[in-house]
Amino acid sequence: VIVVSDTGMLGPDQPSLCYALRGLLYTQIEVTGPTRDLHSGEFGGAVKNPAIALAQILAGLHAADGRVTVPGFYDRVRALTDLERTAMAELPFDEAGFIRESGAPVAVGERGYTTLERITARPTLDVNGMWSGYIGDGAKTVLPSFAAAKVSMRLVPDQDPDALFPAYEAHVRGLAPAGVTVKVINHHGAVPFITSPEHPMMQAAYRALARSWTKKPALIREGGSIPVMATFQQVLGLPSILMGFGLHDDQVHAPNEKFSLTSFHGGTKSCAYLYEELARG
Amino acid sequence: VIVVSDTGMLGPDQPSLCYALRGLLYTQIEVTGPTRDLHSGEFGGAVKNPAIALAQILAGLHAADGRVTVPGFYDRVRALTDLERTAMAELPFDEAGFIRESGAPVAVGERGYTTLERITARPTLDVNGMWSGYIGDGAKTVLPSFAAAKVSMRLVPDQDPDALFPAYEAHVRGLAPAGVTVKVINHHGAVPFITSPEHPMMQAAYRALARSWTKKPALIREGGSIPVMATFQQVLGLPSILMGFGLHDDQVHAPNEKFSLTSFHGGTKSCAYLYEELARG
Numbered sequence: 001v002i003v004v005s006d007t008g009m010l011g012p013d014q015p016s017l018c019y020a021l022r023g024l025l026y027t028q029i030e031v032t033g034p035t036r037d038l039h040s041g042e043f044g045g046a047v048k049n050p051a052i053a054l055a056q057i058l059a060g061l062h063a064a065d066g067r068v069t070v071p072g073f074y075d076r077v078r079a080l081t082d083l084e085r086t087a088m089a090e091l092p093f094d095e096a097g098f099i100r101e102s103g104a105p106v107a108v109g110e111r112g113y114t115t116l117e118r119i120t121a122r123p124t125l126d127v128n129g130m131w132s133g134y135i136g137d138g139a140k141t142v143l144p145s146f147a148a149a150k151v152s153m154r155l156v157p158d159q160d161p162d163a164l165f166p167a168y169e170a171h172v173r174g175l176a177p178a179g180v181t182v183k184v185i186n187h188h189g190a191v192p193f194i195t196s197p198e199h200p201m202m203q204a205a206y207r208a209l210a211r212s213w214t215k216k217p218a219l220i221r222e223g224g225s226i227p228v229m230a231t232f233q234q235v236l237g238l239p240s241i242l243m244g245f246g247l248h249d250d251q252v253h254a255p256n257e258k259f260s261l262t263s264f265h266g267g268t269k270s271c272a273y274l275y276e277e278l279a280r281g
Numbered sequence: 282v283i284v285v286s287d288t289g290m291l292g293p294d295q296p297s298l299c300y301a302l303r304g305l306l307y308t309q310i311e312v313t314g315p316t317r318d319l320h321s322g323e324f325g326g327a328v329k330n331p332a333i334a335l336a337q338i339l340a341g342l343h344a345a346d347g348r349v350t351v352p353g354f355y356d357r358v359r360a361l362t363d364l365e366r367t368a369m370a371e372l373p374f375d376e377a378g379f380i381r382e383s384g385a386p387v388a389v390g391e392r393g394y395t396t397l398e399r400i401t402a403r404p405t406l407d408v409n410g411m412w413s414g415y416i417g418d419g420a421k422t423v424l425p426s427f428a429a430a431k432v433s434m435r436l437v438p439d440q441d442p443d444a445l446f447p448a449y450e451a452h453v454r455g456l457a458p459a460g461v462t463v464k465v466i467n468h469h470g471a472v473p474f475i476t477s478p479e480h481p482m483m484q485a486a487y488r489a490l491a492r493s494w495t496k497k498p499a500l501i502r503e504g505g506s507i508p509v510m511a512t513f514q515q516v517l518g519l520p521s522i523l524m525g526f527g528l529h530d531d532q533v534h535a536p537n538e539k540f541s542l543t544s545f546h547g548g549t550k551s552c553a554y555l556y557e558e559l560a561r562g
Binding site for chain 1: 323330337343390409413415423462468469
């Protein structure tokens with residue numbers, strides 16, 4: 001059995017056992033207009049501005065209802081069952097606290113889904129970075145030659161990053177206005193992961209968590225990606241347990257990342273009990 | 282009389298006397314979503330991405346016909362007369378060469394106008410710079426907190442940057458989607474400039490150029506801005522001569538800027554003759 005501790009808990013006292021992860025398709029869009037930076041007084045109005053062209057492409061990647069516009073994007077998405085949606089709605093997920101903790105003014109996402117469904121069981125598209133022209137203090141009247149954005153998609157079972165990329169690339173090219181050339185780079189991908197909570201090894205992990213914490217474990221999906229999980233599944237053919245202890249305010253991948261002492265102590269106990277429960281089969 | 286040598290020539294052997302300049306309104310749009318950078322796996326799909334919000338705002342600033350969408354933007358634009366358009370069409374302006382020299386694949390601009398009209402007598406809007414999130418090599422799955430763009434407008438007589446800014450700011454706020462906060466900064470402005478080619482001092486400059494070069498001078502408008510020109514006009518009440526010798530391939534405001542020796546020598550002669558012609562009145 002594979003045991004990975006890289007997932008989170010629904011709260012500091014809520015043990016959580018994860019049975020699904022999102023995958024990833026991470027790309028870069030590069031737009032070139034003029035071959036060199038120009039003076040916007042001399043050339044402004046005569047040639048297509050690549051930063052505006054990039055903005056037009058990025059703005060075209062979502063529909064008004066929050067859905068991603070790449071043709072076929074949702075074709076292989078495994079729909080949430082009614083049973084799954086009911087179970088998710090009953091999880092002790094503090095939506096208001098989650099949004100407040102993000103610092104965003106309101107929740108915004110795909111229409112027809114709850115925040116928890118959006119961040120774990122629905123695919124998304126985000127801009128992770130963007131740059132063009134003059135980015136220092138004050139003003140420079142440059143008409144930039146180049147603009148680029150890092151654009152990544154979180155995928156869900158049974159989407160496949162390699163199968164999606166060509167459709168995505170063609171869509172980006174189709175959104176590009178006249179007067180620029182566009183390059184689309186596939187940085188890397190991760191296949192989404194899903195396993196059965198009914199597997200005996202998952203049941204062993206469930207019992208280990210139940211013995212270590214006061215609350216019963218929650219069965220959850222996670223929105224992040226652990227690319228190696230799908231590889232373990234495909235190559236080793238072994239069951240995988242995702243038993244992690246991260247919290248939403250850990251500031252993961254951001255400045256001042258932390259790990260809570262309650263998670264450290266509860267996680268230590270859970271791992272010790274896991275060996276015992278696995279030995280019991 | 283004010284003499285300023287900060288304008289250009291239509292070609293290396295084509296002396297040019299400038300009678301109008303565009304003005305400028307230089308702004309910065311700052312978009313904040315979450316108050317800190319987030320992990321796109323954990324939060325992606327739940328909150329509005331500020332880089333996408335900024336892209337949506339920027340994409341909304343132009344209509345499909347290339348016109349700027351700010352309400353009232355064209356209200357005070359002095360329309361080109363038929364006479365002026367005919368004179369401009371007869372100027373030895375090498376449009377194909379101009380676009381080729383910019384390195385852009387094709388000319389793109391406001392529908393219904395020639396390239397020369399677009400860059401000198403029509404107002405425009407350009408993104409001069411743009412930044413958000415992770416802009417290094419490779420991939421980082423960050424959901425950025427912040428995105429910003431430098432956006433400037435070239436104005437023409439009788440547009441006024443101070444009068445336009447509030448309409449622009451309100452329009453940008455109106456284009457912003459839910460889930461972000463928007464700040465619009467007015468960096469600085471320049472009032473557009475126009476003078477009469479019939480003024481005796483302009484006629485003196487015309488004769489000076491005619492004596493220094495083999496071709497007859499062209500009467501031109503320029504697309505750039507020289508903010509102090511409108512101030513000279515307003516405060517000093519003196520006539521202004523714009524007699525410059527820059528070339529389109531000078532790479533103005535860009536790396537490897539240069540000044541041609543033919544312009545240096547022809548410009549030196551023109552300035553000497555100008556003193557003689559001005560003395561004649």
